[in-house]
Amino acid sequence: MTKIAAEPFAFELEPSALALVIIDMQRDFIEPGGFGESLGNDVSRLRAIVPTVLRLLLSFRARGLPVIHTMECHRPDLSDCPPAKRDRGAPRLRIGDPGPMGRVLISGEPGAAILPELAPLPGEIVIEKPGKGAFYATPLQEELTRIGARQLVFAGVTTEVCVQTTMREANDRGYECLLAEDATASYFPQFETATLEMIRAQGAIIGWTATTEQILAGLRDD
Numbered sequence: 431m432t433k434i435a436a437e438p439f440a441f442e443l444e445p446s447a448l449a450l451v452i453i454d455m456q457r458d459f460i461e462p463g464g465f466g467e468s469l470g471n472d473v474s475r476l477r478a479i480v481p482t483v484l485r486l487l488l489s490f491r492a493r494g495l496p497v498i499h500t501m502e503c504h505r506p507d508l509s510d511c512p513p514a515k516r517d518r519g520a521p522r523l524r525i526g527d528p529g530p531m532g533r534v535l536i537s538g539e540p541g542a543a544i545l546p547e548l549a550p551l552p553g554e555i556v557i558e559k560p561g562k563g564a565f566y567a568t569p570l571q572e573e574l575t576r577i578g579a580r581q582l583v584f585a586g587v588t589t590e591v592c593v594q595t596t597m598r599e600a601n602d603r604g605y606e607c608l609l610a611e612d613a614t615a616s617y618f619p620q621f622e623t624a625t626l627e628m629i630r631a632q633g634a635i636i637g638w639t640a641t642t643e644q645i646l647a648g649l650r651d652d
């Protein structure tokens with residue numbers, strides 16, 4: 431069995447059960463002028479991982495391995511957006527308001543789209559999710575069962591919110607989770623570091639972390 435050099439210990443790779451899950455690489459979180467920036471965040475930290483995420487994506491595609499893309503967004507009538515999510519903190523822009531790239535985090539609006547350079551190809555699984563975790567109120571579990579995935583490599587944004595929440599949900603469902611540590615980012619560097627540490631603490635209590643190079647080296651050796 432091929433092993434990926436990972437932390438806190440080697441990740442035993444089962445290529446036939448492997449899938450890449452790319453979390454929320456959406457224009458509204460990452461592009462200047464989008465929702466994320468309007469909340470006062472520095473989006474350049476998120477933008478910086480795009481080439482690394484692309485490298486992972488192209489490698490999985492080249493090996494014919496499954497890719498799943500998630501998008502945090504809501505129905506235009508907001509029927510899947512709890513008021514507690516929309517109203518909390520009285521932000522200047524709320525979900526569903528007209529924003530710099532259309533209605534904020536609404537399915538089908540320009541800002542909710544995945545960055546063009548990472549756009550899903552026909553046949554790749556795309557999960558629109560109303561929560562931070564990608565399993566809540568989505569068909570993700572059924573899709574993973576359908577494709578036979580049991581090991582998930584994670585990339586995307588933001589590390590401590592949607593990436594970590596989804597990894598915890600996946601871990602509770604019995605998936606082996608490996609986070610590509612240089613293909614994930616937060617607006618807050620200290621949260622990114624803390625999340626990587628808490629995921630791999632206590633003997634991989636949530637999962638493993640490895641660099642993209644380590645993951646791709648493991649795939650090359652398989």
Ligand code: C5J
Nearest residue numbers: 454502587588591592
């Ligand atoms: C946030 C996300 N941070 N994709 N969403 O609200 O992490």
